[in-house]
Amino acid sequence: MPRAPQPDPTITTRVLRLRIKDKHAPWLREMAFHVNQVWNYCNELGFKVWLRERRFMSGFDFAAYTRGATKEGLPLHSQTVQAVAEEFATRRRQFRKVKLRWRVSKGAKRSLGWIPFKSSAIQYRNGQVFLAGKPLGLWDSYGLSNYRLGSGSISEDARGRWYLNVTVKVQKQPGPATAAIGKAVALDLNLRSAATSDAVLLEFEQHYRILEEKIARAQRAKKPKLVRALCAKAANRRKDQHHKHSTALVRNYDAIFVGNVNSLALAKTRMAKSVLDAGWGMFRTMLRYKCDDAGVWLEEVNEAYSTQTCSCCQSRTGPKGVAGLGIREWPCEVCGAYHHRDINAAINILAAGRGRLAGGIHALSA
Incomplete structure (x- = not known):
């Protein structure tokens, strides 16, 4: 045959x-x-x-x-x-x-x-x-x-x-060889921002929250067309924001590493409205196909303990548990380094991503 x-x-x-x-x-x-x-x-x-x-x-x-x-x-x-x-x-x-x-x-x-x-x-x-x-x-x-x-x-x-x-x-643009990857960045996704390993915070505005009061008034007034228009406005703003951030990242870096936060699981908790408003899934989807078109490496990395681990000495001295979620900056008790919680997590994600590529993984887990 x-x-x-x-x-x-x-x-x-x-x-x-x-x-x-x-x-x-x-x-x-x-x-x-x-x-x-x-x-x-x-x-x-x-x-x-x-x-x-x-x-x-x-x-x-x-x-x-x-x-x-x-x-x-x-x-x-x-x-x-x-x-x-x-x-x-x-x-x-x-x-x-x-x-x-x-x-x-x-x-x-x-x-x-x-x-x-x-x-x-x-x-x-x-x-x-x-x-x-x-x-x-x-x-x-x-x-x-x-x-x-x-x-x-x-x-x-x-x-x-x-x-x-x-x-x-x-x-399709050819991607760089693993050994030829130059400028790389890692992202730690949060509800209101995405922290990069270059100490930059990409703002994620809460577009639904901004229009939530107007949507509620329109719902009470039984104006379904206005409700749909306001919800569409929030969705369009969110999409425009993600397009701008993802395009800038793809143009400026040869490799991008993202934490594998489970947005679907968090969408079933009391944080559902904020998680869906952040649009993590949409943002990662945009990064995936834009990196594929531009020949940029994209890797999802296990982000477990990335906020608790010191990016300088690898000691797990960061804030832990639900009580520690409100602590945004902390000093390492071992080496004395002072960390921004999200930027420290992004640096750890970058190190884990580079380690996976150096270990011989030549296919992207997108």
Whole structure:
């Protein structure tokens, strides 16, 4: 048998997100309604097959039941129907559930619009994308004519705005060899800042907290549109802040080490609102793909005891326990060095990261 072609290591995949003009919203909502029907059909069919045969259906299995639906009047591209079935099978396997939630098209708890597609179902020409033969105007800030469009989706946000999310292939920058890594930095993530090993504090403003009082007033006044607009403003501010910090780090350093703080676990505690407002997961995701594009090393390092260990003599003399969380600066009882709690932790993370690379780990754990 002929060998399957190997992926080109110099090519990477990026997702471009472009806003679609609002005049197409009615048609897109109609298409999203039919997508929901396909999803719910797969949900019900998959549950019945599991009850009868105790097996889970794959995307290939669903194809036999959805084949020919577009010829019977379903106004969707056949590739979109396949993409919905495959996505359902993937999510059911991911969440390990026999049955997933229904996608609701109307009402207070309606699902946000979502229309997946494959590369053969979308085309770009003359400043427009064509989906199922329908031209869609958009604000082309990337120059889509320079890319070969792959699969993706069209999605709706909470304010009813629609976006094209499409994958493209781009040239990947070669990363430096482990021995050639020059300027490196480590980050200790906190709720209000990210301390670097270069003694710089990157401020993380609490954008939701800033607008929380206005959001509460709008909720009491029963103004859902204003609530969604204020929440979107906080999210956009947070995203802009993370983009600026992550871009500056990638441009100025050859290697970046980040503590492996478990944001998902902390989001289940009483600190959930502050943890989600800090957006640690979003920030690390941005660092991950930007480092991958720019050829910068990115390593997540175990940050256990990094705040308690003196970065000068390695003695564990720092503040401990819940009572010590409020202590931001402390002197080492052994060597006498005076430390800023977060900067000291970042320096320890940097040392641990360099030690891992020196130990022969040539693949990034991102």
